[in-house]
Amino acid sequence: MTNFLHYAWLIPSLPLLGFLINGLLRNKLSKTVSGGIGSAVILASFLLSLYFFVQVKNGNTYTAHYFDFISVGQFSIPFAFQIDQLSSLFLLIITGVGFLIHVYSTAYMHHETAPHFARYFAYLNLFVFSMLLLVMGANYVVMFMGWEGVGLCSYLLIGYWFKNNDYNNAAKKAFVMNRIGDLGFLVAVFWMMQVFGTVDYAGVFKQLPGSIPTSAIVGITLCLFVGAMGKSAQIPLYTWLPDAMAGPTPVSALIHAATMVTAGIYMIARSNVLYALAPTTMTVVALVGLATALLAATIALRQNDIKKVLAYSTVSQLGYMFLGLGVGAFTGAVFHVMTHAFFKALLFLGAGSVIHAMHHEQDMRHYGGLKKYLPITHFTMLIGCLAIAGIPPLSGFFSKDEILIHAFAANPLYYVAGIAGALMTAFYMFRLYTMTFLGSHRGHNHDEKPHESPLAMTVPLMVLAALAVGAGFLGIPELFAHQAHLLQSFLHPIFEKGESIMASYSHHQHPSHNVEWALLAGSVGLIVIVIFFAIRKFSKFTISTGQPSKFAQLLEGKWYVDELYDAVIVKPLLRFGGFLNTVIEKSGIDKAVNGIGKFVQYSSRQMRLLQSGNVGNYVLIMVVALIIIIRIILYN
Amino acid sequence: MPIHYYIYQACVLFSIGVAGVLTRRNAIIIFMCIELMLNSVNLLLVAFSKLHYARAVAAGAAPTTGTEAQLFVFFIMVVAAAEVSVGLAIIVMMYRNVHNVDINFLNRLKH
Numbered sequence: 001m002t003n004f005l006h007y008a009w010l011i012p013s014l015p016l017l018g019f020l021i022n023g024l025l026r027n028k029l030s031k032t033v034s035g036g037i038g039s040a041v042i043l044a045s046f047l048l049s050l051y052f053f054v055q056v057k058n059g060n061t062y063t064a065h066y067f068d069f070i071s072v073g074q075f076s077i078p079f080a081f082q083i084d085q086l087s088s089l090f091l092l093i094i095t096g097v098g099f100l101i102h103v104y105s106t107a108y109m110h111h112e113t114a115p116h117f118a119r120y121f122a123y124l125n126l127f128v129f130s131m132l133l134l135v136m137g138a139n140y141v142v143m144f145m146g147w148e149g150v151g152l153c154s155y156l157l158i159g160y161w162f163k164n165n166d167y168n169n170a171a172k173k174a175f176v177m178n179r180i181g182d183l184g185f186l187v188a189v190f191w192m193m194q195v196f197g198t199v200d201y202a203g204v205f206k207q208l209p210g211s212i213p214t215s216a217i218v219g220i221t222l223c224l225f226v227g228a229m230g231k232s233a234q235i236p237l238y239t240w241l242p243d244a245m246a247g248p249t250p251v252s253a254l255i256h257a258a259t260m261v262t263a264g265i266y267m268i269a270r271s272n273v274l275y276a277l278a279p280t281t282m283t284v285v286a287l288v289g290l291a292t293a294l295l296a297a298t299i300a301l302r303q304n305d306i307k308k309v310l311a312y313s314t315v316s317q318l319g320y321m322f323l324g325l326g327v328g329a330f331t332g333a334v335f336h337v338m339t340h341a342f343f344k345a346l347l348f349l350g351a352g353s354v355i356h357a358m359h360h361e362q363d364m365r366h367y368g369g370l371k372k373y374l375p376i377t378h379f380t381m382l383i384g385c386l387a388i389a390g391i392p393p394l395s396g397f398f399s400k401d402e403i404l405i406h407a408f409a410a411n412p413l414y415y416v417a418g419i420a421g422a423l424m425t426a427f428y429m430f431r432l433y434t435m436t437f438l439g440s441h442r443g444h445n446h447d448e449k450p451h452e453s454p455l456a457m458t459v460p461l462m463v464l465a466a467l468a469v470g471a472g473f474l475g476i477p478e479l480f481a482h483q484a485h486l487l488q489s490f491l492h493p494i495f496e497k498g499e500s501i502m503a504s505y506s507h508h509q510h511p512s513h514n515v516e517w518a519l520l521a522g523s524v525g526l527i528v529i530v531i532f533f534a535i536r537k538f539s540k541f542t543i544s545t546g547q548p549s550k551f552a553q554l555l556e557g558k559w560y561v562d563e564l565y566d567a568v569i570v571k572p573l574l575r576f577g578g579f580l581n582t583v584i585e586k587s588g589i590d591k592a593v594n595g596i597g598k599f600v601q602y603s604s605r606q607m608r609l610l611q612s613g614n615v616g617n618y619v620l621i622m623v624v625a626l627i628i629i630i631r632i633i634l635y636n
Numbered sequence: 637m638p639i640h641y642y643i644y645q646a647c648v649l650f651s652i653g654v655a656g657v658l659t660r661r662n663a664i665i666i667f668m669c670i671e672l673m674l675n676s677v678n679l680l681l682v683a684f685s686k687l688h689y690a691r692a693v694a695a696g697a698a699p700t701t702g703t704e705a706q707l708f709v710f711f712i713m714v715v716a717a718a719e720v721s722v723g724l725a726i727i728v729m730m731y732r733n734v735h736n737v738d739i740n741f742l743n744r745l746k747h
Contacts, residue, residue: 613743620658 005062008081012132014041018125026118035106038121046095056088082138090135100460105250107456127153140199151178158247167246177240181230188223221281228264245307249352258341272498286326293319297424302555329406339395343387346464350381357450369441373450380465387468389426395472409508430534642683649676663737681705
């Protein structure tokens, strides 16, 4: 009997099928049918993934080789899927959270007309398909296909309401930023082909550590990291993610919080052996992650759009994950991907529920006191906020703590900066919570009371809330109980090699238990203080008319990074384009082409005069020409 | 008679023919000039043929040596006759259509 894992192709095929049905028949299907198909295929994928996960847990990993894409001489790129610990975990996250968000969307998008509704589900299914391709691929080329696919779907879904030009611009911005990153990824893949002669994960890692020069590895890993910067919104390519909030809220939850943006982390975790051999890149990754975490957190402090706060929070959390990767906490980063997927999807869906209740008002200054109108949303959002802030025993506490402890072992400065970011996270999340749910209602419309969302929206919220509470227990640190970090032992086969390579050159001392206890208690204490401070500060929030301070304006203006990019890159590029258009194109190329045409016309007008129509002339020319020819022949 | 005389005679005839073709506009006269040129060539061929024949026989060669040129003369005559018949027919048709045999009259292709 063949290995059942060979049927791994079923997992991505189901969403593809859903995409085809919804996409091709979008004018014929009713909303119930298209929403049902869209969700059902993901559910089926999820059940399959669950089965595969159990198989993998029993030690049954498998690489399913289907056919060769390219086969030239010794070199071949197979189309193959790899089912192992890392990919099966991601499969569960993608299909599980994806299914909940599909269900949520059936209610959230219900005011759309049926064809647009089906279009939405088609895009969403296509996204899940691409994302599955990304994590299941057994080589970098298949991963790259998924990588491009999710970028496309992200573009399509950000610009889902394509009649609004701002949304289209946001979609284009996301696409262009991602393309910049993709170029880095592509260069890395070509480089890998040249250096390793293969792009298979197994084939590449088998040759390491070996005779490959470190410079090549550093180059490859840096190029890969450029790709990760684009996809996972890190400095300097992060500005697309906040703008991507133009898309429908469930899209933000699925693509721009839970799954797609973690593709960069997946890629680096997958390539842990490569990265472990490039300490320079690791430092770059850690520093970029830390800088992004801090920068995004400061911006989030002063945003008033509920989705913008969550977007910057996502950027910041992704920064933490890169910090974790950079200091060698691969398990911690993947753990944080998982917990973040739960609580951030929860927060986004909660925000969506609030937006839904407030008739698409997204400005938190017009919320307030929603606690009594939206009890379920309020409760689940509170859990999400506590989880992201890192209050034990919710999931965010465990995963963030794991990253920070590793950061402490690598460099205490990382830890201090990380804690500063975590405090800011607690502050802006409870600013969001307080401004939305506590205090008095500041809505425009006092006659119409906000109402709780339908079951299709609240049930996913409750499930995600349960996961946000419970997921942390998969990764209980060594400090609390011996051998209780289930995730670590599960992922051990993937990260074993990378971690042993890291251990061979770095002498990070894991802090002693006493230090760890002190750090934990200190950070939790500080976070609790910040939370109470934020609640006190914002519970009596009123819309002030006074001028905010200069620094607050700077934060509100997002450090003016967009304006900086505009001035440094976009405007000069446009000016250069204008120069090419008016000078090179109009007066250079056009003039040359038209000049040739004019010359031919002019010269032929002159030549025409030779044809007089007079037979005598022709004969004369003939005779003269004959004389000349005879002369030439006779005297040469 | 020395061969030069024939050469001069042929050159003069040929030049008259060329000049006639170049200067005259009447199609029939141009025809006659062309005949003149052809016949000057014939004259030259016959003269050289005779010269070579005399020299070859004097040197003891076969009595048919040097007579090929005379054959060519007949060829040229036949071809010229055919050409004249076609050419005259064209001129007749031209006269029927435009009531003129001036070659410059037929310059409508220019426009």
